[in-house]
Structure formats: structure tokens, C-alpha cells
Amino acid sequence: MSKVVVKDIVEKFMWNVITGNAQALQRPLTQVDTNRPGLELAGYFPGTQVKRLVVLGDKEIGYIHSEMDEISQRRAFEYLTGPKTPAILITNGNACPEVLKEIANRKNFPVFSSEEKTSHVIVNITNYLDERLAKSMILHGELVRVHGVGVLITGKSGMGKSEIVLELIQRGHQLVADDRVDCFRIHNQLIGRPTPMIEGFMELRGVGIIDVEKMYGIASITKQTNIDLMITLESFRSTSDYDRVGIEEKTYQEILGIKILEMRIPVSAGRPMATIIETAVMNYLLLIQGTDSAKEFEERVLKEIAKNRDEEEEA
DSSP states (O other): OOOOBHHHHHHHHTOEEEEOOTTGGGOBOOOSSEEOOHHHHTTOOTTOOTTSEEEEOHHHHHHHHHHOOHHHHHHHHHHHTOTTOOOEEEOTTOOOOHHHHHHHHHHTOOEEEOSSOHHHHHHHHHHHHHHHTOEEEEEESEEEEETTEEEEEEEOTTSOHHHHHHHHHHTTOEEEESSEEEEEEETTEEEEEEOGGGTTEEEETTTEEEEHHHHHOGGGBOSOEEOOEEEEEEEOOTTSOOOSSSOSOOEEEEETTEEEEEEEEEEOTTOOHHHHHHHHHHHHHHHHTTOOHHHHHHHHHHHHHHHHHHHHHHO
């Protein structure tokens, strides 16, 4: 999770500064949601999420002017400009109440205004903070975009992951990240990105570092993708009982609280791994559209068994 301060969001959306100097703009933003302080303006403070950015829209400003005297305004604004509250934003081009301006100036508390509608402002703030404050972790593997699906390829060192991804790139698919994947949970989705320093580069044993974009064109890389499918490569063992039909229960890996479908694929000399991964992705696309090839095959087999049983009983 990256650190976000009030200055970042003010510069992002170009709000008008009413009060607060450069020091005030260094207040941290740690909560994604905003606070429209209806109950606080009415004098009820228990349960207030004091770390949220406060938004005053038409209703709040109207209530302040028509229903609140100076004493009640001072009580509410003294509370809303507390040390843990990041800032107050006034929307729809409304003027800042004089009592709020006075208190904010005394405390060096940041107050801003915007001409945008309240609903638009809240959506923009939430989306921005959701991305900036997203939970994150580092994953080791290869992230590639195959047929529009973000595929995380993992496995022990020496399994040939980079070589497989290079073949996928040569077939027209896109590299996202090699070896290290920066993973974020944004809007309840897993997003994978490359580390900026190695973006667009790959390491191949025996060759060294290669610039994928210059070698295969700008369309060969992309800066991020959803992580939809996880493929774990493992050495082929003749004694292992591999899934040959696909009717076994699906397995999932949980990453940052989100479950990702995992397929374990054995690797052996001569297996066309790039083709197998392309096939796995296309089968995944059919699966999410409601077509389960393994179950359809199982139903066909069961029907054939039932048909043969009926014929035997008739005979």
C-alpha cells in the first residue's frame, strides 16, 4: 500500500484551496470511503469515521445555512476539523460557511471546493483512493496475457517458464511481467503489473536480458492485466496420478482474499507447452461462459453406459 497525502488528491483533481498551507496538505489519506456528515451536523458524533475525507454537498450546505445557528455550527465544525480528519471538500461550487473557514484557518485545517457534482466527486475520490491504497504483494512467476486472459505461470526455478512465455509472445500474446509480478487488489479484482525497472525486459538463461518490445514490437507487451488464471508447472512423474479428464473438483489459490482458478500442468521433454497453455486458456474461456467440456464428456459417457445397460436388459 502506497502512502497518499491530501496534496496528491488535490493535484489530481485540481480542487480550489480555501484554507490550509503546505504543511496542512501533508495530512495522510488512509480510508477509501468518504463521509457526508449528516448526523454530525445534527449533533450526533458517536461512530463517526474520523479518518475519512469529509464531503459537503448541496444538502449539507443547505442544512448548515437553514437549520444551524452559530453555536451548533461551531460545535460540529470543531469536531469535523479534528486531527485525524484529512480534509473537507465542498462540492457543486457552494461557498464555504464563514464559521468553518474561521475554524479551519485557526487550526490550519485544509478545506477545498469543487465545481463538480457531489456524486461525481465521490466516485472519483473512491476510485482514485481504491487504486492508490490497494493491498499489494509480490508474486514470483511469469505474467502473460493470452487471448485476453491474464495468466500467472508459476513453478520451480529451471522449469522453463521464461522460454514458454517467449514462445507465447512469438505467437502474438503479450508479456506483462517476467520473474517478479507486483500484484494489487483493486475494485475486488487482482491486477498484475511489472516492476517499473524491468518493465518490458526478460531474462533468458544462456542469452541474458532481452528487450521484448524492441524485438517483437510494441504490441508484444502490456503494462498490466487482471490475473484470471494460475498455471503451476511441475516436473512430469510417471508415478503421479494426473487429471486426464478434468472432472475432478477444481482447485483455487487465494491471493489477497480473491480465489483464482489453478491448473497444475506437468512438464516433460517434447511437450508443446505454449500450445498446451493456449488450450488451457481457451478451455477456461469456455468454462466461464458456462461450457464445461469435461462434464459434457462425462454426461455422454454416462448416457452411453445407460444405453448399453438397457440393451442388455432387453436382450
